[in-house]
Amino acid sequence: MSSQLTRRDWLRASGLLTAGLGLSRFTPATASRPNAPFVSGFTNEFAFTDDPFDKMPKLRARLLANENPLGISPNAKEALVKAADLGNRYAWMEFAQLKTLLATDEGVKPTNIMMSPGSSDILMAAADHFAKGGGTILTSTMTYDDLLQRAEKFGAKIKALPMTKDYKFDLPAIKANITPDVKMVYIVNPNNPTGTIIPTAELEAFIREVAPKVPVFIDEAYIDFFEPAERPKLGKLVSEGQNVILARTFSKIHGFAGLRLGYAIAQPEMLKTLHAYTNGEFAVSITTLMAGIASYKDVDWQNHCRAENAKARNYTTKALTDMGYEVIPSSANFILFPIRMKTSAFSNQMFANGIGIQTRDFNGQPYCRVSVGTMDEMAMFMDSFKKVVG
Ligand SMILES: Cc1ncc(COP(=O)(O)O)c(C=O)c1O
Structure with missing residues (x-):
């Protein structure tokens, strides 16, 4: 097995990266990489062509970039206001x-x-x-x-x-x-x-x-x-x-x-x-x-985010495992697991349902990487997942 993933590649595979979109610092360069790209095992079967500026606002659950779904600490918000001065x-x-x-x-x-x-x-x-x-x-x-x-x-x-x-x-x-x-x-x-x-x-x-x-x-x-x-x-x-x-x-x-x-x-x-x-x-x-x-x-906020992440991650891992999926045990705010349908069809349908995820093939095996969102978002993810995989 071999290959590497970047946020850029994940996004491109999900059609969320086009030249000019500020999700990666080096978008234009990678969009037309001059040398053979260092992506040996994963194949980019699939690419949306429509504009991410159109796609992103339609998402009900943004589970594709390992962001914190709970937002920044309330103390950090206060500091932002103070910083204005x-x-x-x-x-x-x-x-x-x-x-x-x-x-x-x-x-x-x-x-x-x-x-x-x-x-x-x-x-x-x-x-x-x-x-x-x-x-x-x-x-x-x-x-x-x-x-x-x-x-x-x-x-x-x-x-x-x-x-x-x-x-x-x-x-x-x-x-x-x-x-x-x-x-x-x-x-x-x-x-x-x-x-x-x-x-x-x-x-x-x-x-x-x-x-x-x-x-x-x-x-x-x-x-x-x-x-x-x-x-x-x-x-x-x-x-x-x-x-x-x-x-x-x-x-x-x-x-x-x-x-x-x-x-x-x-x-x-x-x-x-x-x-x-x-x-x-x-x-x-x-x-x-x-x-x-x-x-x-604000250590309390960090502890809160970590605990909520673990709760939603455990819920999703269990729900997928109960369906017979082999989830790789995760210590982070995302989960990777092999899926049983083509990445393109899977991703298209998930996005059509308003659920943003990442998909890639690894040595011919399609995978889904889903970021851990709130419990509500993960319930939406599971709901859509069940509908998509039948
Ligand atoms: C493993 C890893 N390293 C580095 C980064 C870069 O993150 P940032 O530039 O937002 O700090 C990411 C972003 O997703 C990542 O997954």
Whole structure:
């Protein structure tokens, strides 16, 4: 099995991505990718041609981009209003405040943190840097591939090793494939689209062994869905001096997909290198930063969102399992499972019912990835699903 998915590819497969739509930063480039695309196992059987600006408002349940269906924290909303009075100021103090909060919790120094408008910017910066001059980026099949496709476009070779049978990154296989031409290892934990996680002790041991030879990039976009007690604390590896890059986003549990806020945790030298490929930290607005600080401090809201997500995820997993579907156990805010009809027919009918989902083929097997919405939305999803699959 092999292949990678990006938000871009998922959206394109569902017909929600056309040139000019701001759902991906690199839409026009990918819409007509000059080189053979790095999409080996999944086939894009299907593409809507109609305009997403027409399609999106018709959705009753928007379950296609792993957004937070509950919205942003009420405290973040208040902060947004307060920020209006500071819109004339550059955000010096706010950057310092948020970095100090993050650094304290992660056990690193503020100089180990670089802010960005969403984690995509960190992914793209790493792709640009590590692709320079060629070489290989080592990863797994069936993972998020924004970074991988970008790196390939700029000269890197992507080596994606098969996942384990239970849809996890095969760390021993990755270790065994570290060769002199490998420039970076890319891991997503929890992984998108499978929702699977790597046991923390295994991941830490892997980083300690591999990072002294080659930089390890851990995309932790969905880390906030871990129960706090189980959350990996890889910041300590950064403070040990390991060459690891952690990418985080406020787009998921904090609900900032539209507000745009993310950050990287890494060695200061590495951040300096990556910074050169970005538009700089001031690409993040004071509005977003102030809301981000309020949201970060609002642990009750995060706990509420995590609990609601788990409830709706469990409900959907059980409903699908009861129908005989094999759902991949997910630790994130989306679920992946094989379906028994063609992706195009399935997706068309779901969208016609007002339910936005993602579909892809993997090694000839059609899959549905559904983001976890509210309980009402998941009930609507199940209702439509039952009608569509008969
Ligand atoms: C695994 C993964 N990494 C990174 C991102 C980028 O998110 P953002 O740029 O909104 O922070 C996403 C978005 O869905 C994702 O799924």
